Amino acid sequence: MRHLAYAVSAPLPLGPAGLPETRSTTTVEPGVTMTRIVRGAFDPSTPWVVELSIPSGRTSPDPDAPPRSVQDRGSADDLVRRLTASGFDARSEAVRQPAVADVPAGVIGYRVRTTSTFTSRADAAAYVTRLQAAGFAARTWYAGWDGASPAKGQWSINVLTIDPREFRGHLGASFGPDLVNRETTTAIGEYAHARAAVNGGFFVLDPKAGAPGDPAGVGVYGGLLESETVAGRPALVLDDRARQTRIARPVWKGTVQAGSSTLELDGINRVPGLIRNCGGDPGDQPTDHPVHDTTCTDPNELIAFTDAYGPSTPDGPGSEVVLDRNDRVVRVAAERGTTLQPGQRSVQATGNLTQIVSALRPGHIARLGLSLTEANGANLIRPGTTVVNGGPQLLRDGAAYITQGTDGMVHPTDPSFAYGWVLQRNPRTFAGADAAGRTLLVTVDGRQPDQLGLSVPEEARVAQALGMRDAMNLDGGGSTAMSLDGRLVTHPSDASGERPVGDAIVIR
Structure with missing residues (x-):
């Protein structure tokens, strides 16, 4: 691989202004580059906190609701009073949803955290043990993972760019030997004899939800339809030569x-x-x-x-x-x-x-x-076409267009879901195309103190900063992975290492 200098045109919109940011670009093959962006650095002043699980209280609209990270204000305040009576200092805090394409701005509920903060996870865990002994449910949490955190980093972002004017390889996706047995992104890449691979769409993980590995949304591989849509959701459409990458709702x-x-x-x-x-x-x-x-x-x-x-x-x-x-x-x-x-x-x-x-x-x-078919009636079951599921959409025509509600990332009776999945920082994988027609496949490490990840609104802003015109989220969290020539270049957030997934986008 040949290493190139990369001219930084504008810093990524992450953390305070003026953070150090480096970019280096490697040529994978003609028409394909991998750019690694590192912004900020681990901030030792960012604390660990303790967050409580909130039982539904007297004022809850659903008195039978299970304990959750986010509840109504009355339930949160009830818990704070109980904690105070037991000798623990805590406060309730509003959780705010920013306005997106199909969800208005507003307070979705309240969380409860102890006012004490900690310099290490071990110290926070010791406090959790005390809370549990007193009958409370709690977890440790790194404050840098909050979507609105002022933490100074670090963010590690990998960008594969495929330029159709120079690309002579093949762009598609693979699920490995079969649909129902999961393999790591690295293994799928090796199975497909790929130079590079990125994890693909959502898939079944729990056997109680179906066959593990089965795409949980649309899947077209090599022109063959192998999985149906989740109605109305976006999909990434690729063609073999990387000339028509786009977001569709098939x-x-x-x-x-x-x-x-x-x-x-x-x-x-x-x-x-x-x-x-x-x-x-x-x-x-x-x-x-x-x-x-x-x-x-x-x-x-x-x-x-x-x-x-x-x-x-x-x-x-x-x-x-x-x-x-x-x-x-x-x-x-x-x-x-x-x-x-x-x-x-x-x-x-x-x-x-x-x-x-x-x-x-x-x-x-x-x-x-x-x-x-696409909205215009165009057939998507044809040779050389790949369709990978995901969501929500992030950008449309260069502008933020986060379809959080339409794509099911809002659970009306459980605000904790949007809190954890959308508003907090997680590892992310997203993809799309820029104004020059280039395909971009992006991974962002997270869930580690020195790898903060992105909230979904941050993900959309980063996609814009990378020059993307249309973009969508693919699967993320522990599934986020990128490999080059059989070597994992991302940092898995699962304790067990790289997670087996349902499918992967491959460049060969």
Whole structure:
């Protein structure tokens, strides 16, 4: 790799003005560079704090709500009084939501922290132990991770830039050997023989929410649709030569036609009845709107599977029909769960749809129809096209356009979700394109005292500062990772190291 000097045009809008900032750029291959930006430095004056879990109180709109980091003011003040009576000094603080494209500015609730601060995590943890002994629930927290913290750093940001005027490689995404077994971003990159790889979209992590590794949103790999949309959410659309990177909100439709009957599919390559991040159809409970990190349910579903899913399709009650390349029925089973041969597909039915599939017979035709289109009707299932899920959107036409509400990053009955996911600093991965048509893939380390991460509003401002015109968030947190030639260049926030993920964007 060749190292180049990088001219700093404008500092990143992070921390106080005047912080030191360095940038160095490495040429990965013609048309691809990796720029590492380090802003600020670890600030030893930034304290550790102790934050309480707040039970719902007498004034709570939901007296049965579980303890949370953010509650109504009355519940927070009740906790402060209890803490004071037990000999602990604490205060309640308003948690403020800045205005974004679809959420107004305002106070979303109140948090409670002790007034004592600490120079080390160990000292804060000792105080938490005292609180727990007195019957309170609390956690340690580094104040630099607050989205509005004045901490002076450090921020570590990696930017892969692909210039289509010089790029002669291939840009796409991979999920590794199959959809349902997670691999690290580094391993996926090696599987794809990639020069560089960045973690991709959201995916199922908990087996109770589906098959771990399954994309929790739309996925098109090598022109093949392997996962359906979370309705209305943005997606990153890439083409093989990096010439048309853009943000879209695609619409999918799936059908199975048997004889004179045409039935709508509920999904592709996921466990029937479990809709991670919701955003399915009106039969789903509790909602068909996107709700991030929530699993909706539906007992009556038709799910299609491809041979990319894994060693076997999900087992359980219901029925399943296996189809050959020409949509001819190969076999029908009264239980779900089978092994698909290369080129075969299947359809699983649950609940009141089971008998429809059970009525098919070998030799019948059950034609699958799958479509994924942009708002203008453009087809996204075509050779050389990749579509990766994510959200929220960050920029549109160079201006901040954070679709926090539309994309499900607001839980109306739980302000703690937006507090932790949106307003606090976390590791982030985001992507988009600049005015020159270059693709940018960005990772930001976080959840460490010397790696502060970004809030979502900060993420949008950094995307602007990097010159992006359109940008969206991909998966972040412990999933954030970037590798170059099989070497991890980010700092994982999980104690166990680099996290296995569902898919990764690859440059080869």
